[in-house]
Amino acid sequence: MAELTELEEKLAEVYGLAQAAQGATTKVAGLVEDEQITSLLERMRDEAAQTEERCEQLAGELDGKKTAIQEKARETKQEAEQMMKDYLGDDADGLDGLEFLIMAEAGELGHVEIVGAMNEVTGEPKVQELFEWAQPIQQRHFEQTREAALTLARQEA
Numbered sequence: 064m065a066e067l068t069e070l071e072e073k074l075a076e077v078y079g080l081a082q083a084a085q086g087a088t089t090k091v092a093g094l095v096e097d098e099q100i101t102s103l104l105e106r107m108r109d110e111a112a113q114t115e116e117r118c119e120q121l122a123g124e125l126d127g128k129k130t131a132i133q134e135k136a137r138e139t140k141q142e143a144e145q146m147m148k149d150y151l152g153d154d155a156d157g158l159d160g161l162e163f164l165i166m167a168e169a170g171e172l173g174h175v176e177i178v179g180a181m182n183e184v185t186g187e188p189k190v191q192e193l194f195e196w197a198q199p200i201q202q203r204h205f206e207q208t209r210e211a212a213l214t215l216a217r218q219e220a
Contacts, residue, residue, distance in 0.1 A: 065131045070181045074190065075132040077178055077197070078118035079139025080171045084111035087147055087167055091160030097218075100157070100211045104164075107204050114197055121189055143167065158219060161212035168208045172201040 067075065088108040092101045122132040150163045179194040 065128050067128060067131050067135065070178065070185055070187070070190065071125065071128055071132060072135055073174060073178045073181060074118065074121065074193075075135035076139045077171070077174045077193075078115060078122065078132065079136035080143055080167075080174055081111045081114035081118060082136060082140040083143035083147070084108070084167065084171060085115070086144065087164060090147065090151065091157070091164055094151075094155060094160040095157035095215070097157070097211075097215065100161075100215065103207055103211060107207075110200050110204070114200070117193055117196065121193055124189060143170075158212065158215050161208060161215060164208045165205070165212055168201065168205040172198075172205050175201045 085108050088104045088111065092104040092108075095101055095104070118136070119133075122129045122136075125132065147163060147167070150166075151159055175194060175197045178190065179198060182190045182194060
């Protein structure tokens with residue numbers, strides 16, 4: 064399998080986190096009864112799927128690296144899914160789910176920003192395009208998840 068650069072590894076992690084985010088938002092949506100929050104989570108899931116598609120396309124354009132990037136993405140997805148399983152036990156409720164998503168979204172945002180920072184040095188145009196598209200979405204996901212959790216917390220107080 065091809066050796067990945069640091070940037071390619073981080074790109075693969077963004078890819079894997081986007082895959083995991085789809086399952087996480089679906090799970091948390093099942094824990095939440097608030098229709099606005101459920102709708103938000105569905106939109107976030109769809110945007111995570113778009114991020115996954117863009118990462119897959121970019122991986123396919125990197126000479127001989129697609130399989131290695133996909134493998135690293137799978138590994139990252141499995142790690143994220145295990146964290147969710149550990150955090151959200153059988154007795155988890157909607158607020159627990161949103162608390163987990165705050166951490167997950169912060170992690171996704173951080174990974175996207177790291178890719179952007181690394182690409183400031185490497186200057187790959189296609190990576191820059193992905194960063195410019197994904198960064199505002201991840202920033203919005205983090206902020207909206209936080210606000211949804213705070214809304215739910217106030218309702219449950």
